Amino acid sequence: SYIATGGMIPQGADSVIKIEDVLVDSAKNEIVITSPIPKGWHVRFRGGDMKSGDIVLQNGTLLTPFAVGALANLGQMAVNVVQKPRVAILTSGDELVMPFEDPKPWQIRDSNSLTISSQVSELGGVPMILGITKDNVEQAVRKIKFACDVANVVVTCGGVSVGEMDPFIAAFQEMNAEKRVHGVAIKPGKPFFFGLIKGKPIFGLPGNQASSAITFELFVRPFLKRMLRCQNPDRRIIYLPLNQPSFNSSDRDLFKQAKFFTKEQNTFAYILEKQESHLRTSLLEMDILVRHPRGISELAPDQMVECRLLNS
Known part of the structure; x- marks a missing residue:
């Protein structure tokens, strides 16, 4: 039997083979299968992706294009959402x-x-x-x-x-x-x-x-x-080695604008040069915020530091 992609398997059949993987003899109304196929080949089983009782989207899930597609797949055309502040x-x-x-x-x-x-x-x-x-x-x-x-x-x-x-x-x-x-x-x-x-x-x-x-x-x-009741309201925190020394002479935690820097297949936190609060250009380059804790006057190169990912 011939079925279109996504069609229902005819009763009695248990596998599907792509038409480009067979030889068709129209005169005899036959096909020749050129290679063995296992049972269940190219068959998508009911409930293999989502089944009754599964939680597909948790409360607080951001409605991305893929989340909207999943709702459409379920025929769920209306959901409760949080009002944008x-x-x-x-x-x-x-x-x-x-x-x-x-x-x-x-x-x-x-x-x-x-x-x-x-x-x-x-x-x-x-x-x-x-x-x-x-x-x-x-x-x-x-x-x-x-x-x-x-x-x-x-x-x-x-x-x-x-x-x-x-x-x-x-x-x-x-x-x-x-x-x-x-x-x-x-x-x-x-x-x-x-x-x-x-x-x-x-x-x-x-x-x-x-x-x-x-x-x-x-x-x-x-x-x-x-x-907005997001599941993960905070940025991801990772730890990276410093590319250069960092200094802190204040009695406050310093948050330094930094970016990723790769050297010899290792990733470092590279602190940008312009850190003054009135300057904007470093904001254009930064990927991460490096936290230099108070009470530690100097952090040496290669020392691990807390980095806040700004694109997470």
Whole structure:
């Protein structure tokens, strides 16, 4: 009998052979099998992939194209999903202008809004850029109130240190925010703030470019992944030998931007040269964040270090 690929096996048959592996004698309505075939050859058995009672997708599974295909295979056209968190993004600074504007000598373009927005989108959230806040506490209060009304999470950037011109931290105080964290023992990112305003999570990130990107990675990202009920909200941690020495003279854990480096078929963590918190170019190259713990002034080449995979 002839069947198309994927067809049901006729009653009495137990194997299938590809048509290109036989000789067809049309006159005699016969075929010649040119090589032996085992029983069950090219037969796909019912339940061989999924069977009744199997759990195909766990709670917290990201609906990738392959997961959607599995649901279609089961005829499951509707599933319960978690609502994507809406994340309001506010930046502050009299010196900031929009990215499309030409800055004056005393101004800089606001790149943090789009960076954070892209980080939110990448992990499955819905970013809401609410613009630049001047160094004015009243304006900061108004914008934070609006952000709390329209979003599930609020992320501010800049204005969270202890200076007189830091409007967000002053606004948090005026709004009676429930402060949970203000200041962390890491570098970059020491001024990081986390609190609640009427139950709404508020993240205050430092304004320097590397500081805001790294504190988002360390604190905001896993929080949002947990809101999405992802099975694995945290980045993978691996250990690699250092390619060069690393120094830490501070009383904080250093998170250094690094990339993979292969030498003589061995993979190392290569710490990038530009580590200052106001610089952006190393962010373009980094694959990993290397943690240099406080209390250890120097890590030697080939010493194993903790590496956070940024593409996991």
